[in-house]
Amino acid sequence: MALQEAVQTIEVPGAPDIPGLTFRHFRGESDYPAMIDVLLASAPVDGDERVDTVEEVANNYAHLTNSDPYQDMIFPEVNGEVIGYGRCMWVQEVKGPRVYMGFGWIVPEWRRKGIGRAMYRWQESRLREIAADHPADVEKAFDAWANDIDAGRHALWLSEGYKPFTYGARMARPNLDDIPDAKLPAGFEVRPVRDEDIRAIWEADLEALRDHWGFSEPVDREDAFQQFLGFPHRDTSLWRIAWDGDEVAGQVKSFINVAENEEFNRKRGWTEEISVRRPYRRQGLATALICMSLRALKERGMEEAALGVHTENPNGAFDLYKKLGYEVERMETIYRKPF
Secondary structure (H helix, E strand, O other): OHHHHHHHEOOOOOOOOOOOEEEEOOOOHHHHHHHHHHHHHHHHHHOOOOOOOHHHHHHHHOOOOOOOHHHHEEEEEEOOEEOEEEEEEEEEOOOOOEEEEEEEEEOHHHOOOOHHHHHHHHHHHHHHHHHHOOOOOOOEEEEEEEEOOOHHHHHHHHHOOOEEEEEEEEEEEOOOOOOOOOOOOOOOEEOOOOHHHHHHHHHHHHHHHOOOOOOOOOOOHHHHHHHHHOOOOOOHHHEEEEEEOOEEEEEEEOEOOHHHHHHHOOOEEEOOOOEEOHHHOOOOHHHHHHHHHHHHHHHOOOOEEEEEEEOOOOOOHHHHHHHOOOEEEEEEEEEEEEO
């Protein structure tokens, strides 16, 4: 038992001198409930609205790429009780550098004591170890992010040498009234999704996203598809897929998170994974599919809709959503620091 504990313990230089504070590695699925407790305790303070479940965490961690949880995670504990966690990972952007990221959370009562900074510096050291085994001629950078409510995270990144790089937003349409009567362009059809269509729909979305900032190819395509299939809120009856014959032209894959709606006492649907393949852009296809999706959510009893967007999307998505009645609920800053 002593040997097992020694293997799991992490020495963190510069950690604050707090009685009972230790750091350790990931122990496996038994850590999922503690991770969810940390997330849910942090969410109100961080301005997040989330209802995480063991099922969702298990699906995500079953399909991690470029991240070994047993080597790349850190758990601070006080007298054996988990008070936070963090994980490292990296991605190779198609149109950018190889990006190395460390992220994590600490329950509110243990913040502002130097624990988060110590965790971050351990993560950066670990990421540098990983990067040392990567080709020297590959451009490399660190990325981090913080929403507009989380002042502590902004302060941490700025003090560690990060600079704002780009921005994202969560947008919401506060009602489902006055949905524009946007017609599907001639030559396209929307039809019910069949099981045998799902892979082609997923592949078409992946193709369309290659033009977007931060896109990275799946390391294991089949594994990425299986993770997509494991999304617990998937409801193909809400999807609106535009077909040009046998070709997927564009799509909106809406969903409803029932537990989230119950927690926050609302009736919100998500109009997400909006994409149009390059040959079919600038024809009004996205507008028509979003409006169809909004009506589908309304028919299902929803009263509002939301989505996430990169505000500098090269295809003008941010402006399109504003024209369709979506309003910014929360901004997110993506920070970058060169190696």
